[in-house]
Amino acid sequence: MKLYQAPLEGITGYIYRNALFKVFGGPDKYFMPFISPYEKRIITEKEIKQLCPENNRDTKAIPQILTTDSKGFTELTDRLNSEYGYEEFNINFGCPSGTVVSKGRGAGTLADTDLLERFLDEIMSRSRYKISVKTRIGLHNKNEFQAILAIYNKYSLEELIVHPRIGDEKYKGLPHMDVYREACNNSKNLLVYNGDIDTKEAYESFVTENYPNTIAVMIGRGMLKDPAVFREIKGGNGYSAEELKEFLTIIREAYTSDFSGETPVLQKMKEIWSYMGPALIEKGEIDPRLVKNIIKSKKISEYKIYEKEIIREIV
Template sequence: MKYYFAPMEGITTHVFRAVHSRRFPGADRYYTPFFSPTSDHLFTPREQRELTPETPCAAPVVPQILSKCAADIVWAAEGLQDMGYTVFNLNLGCPSATVTAKGKGAGLLQKPDALDTLLADVFAASPIAVSLKSRIGYLAPEEFPRLLSIYRQYDAQELILHPRTRKEMYSGAVHMDAFALAAAGSPFPVVYNGDLFTAEDIRAFEAAHPETEAVMLGRGAAADPALFRRLR
């Protein structure tokens, strides 16, 4: 199984990734905290430092984009291609109120038809591969079959799924039935994300879901920097 370090705003910066990947190796991939391209189509100095650091990470890095505008996403993808990236991750799962109020992140899940249009435009024009990170709905788990049917129309590199709704944030039990639904018959790998905090948690998940190719670790890996190393 592969192990990914989740994008965490204010934590998984380029400095953290460079140090962590060398001092505590074991993660197969790191995802950057999201950046939000704007209509002026310029990378800010901070974004340039994050995406083209002087000291690169020792493992592959996938930039994450947060936007509801296909033109801005495609422009950013073109810029990422120029920087040498071959894939980006589209954030469809951030539950923060400041994000969802703007119709971004998990806010996109409220309007499936608009989400479908956005994805159609992005996948048609992006010069590099696209992966998706999503929750299972905005208010209720019953929203997920519709969302999944949309995702399955597109040639995503992978779907990273946190099986909670935006309303649930990080509380309550994860909906493993939704993850199982996604994992069964999707044309892309489905990566699990959520409530895996210790090596024991991860080993138990691996035993229960041997068909899963990868898991994404966030809060547990931030609390225990050596977690990935102990999984090897």
């Protein structure tokens, strides 16, 4: 079973991926947060930074595209191929955010199976690249999945990554494992499971269930809570305080040279702590007040003091 890093918009850019790889060793495959083609400009400066080979040497990641515009998809993938050498792309049919869904994109595309099929027909007939899909199991109802899967079955995908929730559920409730089992039994494409695997134990209990056709498990929030999770699953140690310090320092310094001003750096670091902090509290490793302090800090100097205090408490 392979391990994949889930795309997490705003967090798992090249800075996070490189720090993860350097300190903890990475997963088998990384997926980039989504980008979308637009008529006026195909790629922004910010996106170039994320995509250029210099920033992706150790952590070659698959670009993810969010669109239902087949022409835009083709132009964008051709450009990413000719300028940066990418030969594999992932399509996002999972994003549940209101602004994305209302435009019929992400999980929104799943509610319109004609659009889904037309888009895939158009891009799959033209594309020279390996194409994978990351999907939810429907927008409003899990029964939508049968028709959606029948469409995916028409194409030869590199892999089909399934997050077995419907769009309306966002991240609430439990993944619908009955629907994932249905995918395993009926998919013509190889599958990757994604959803709520956030510890080695959760991974092991998933594997014991013997889901056929599944070649990999993709982990997102589990990695944000515990950046050593891939290493632990592979039989290695959990993270040490020293490693955590190194990981956070690399990220903070890279953001500091990437952004102008403290505010965006602080915001990014707080986002990481919004996952890691509660996980450490749950394990009983740190005083909840320390996380509150770090989330409330207004300056990097203040943030650093609280980060140091937290790391001192970790054994």
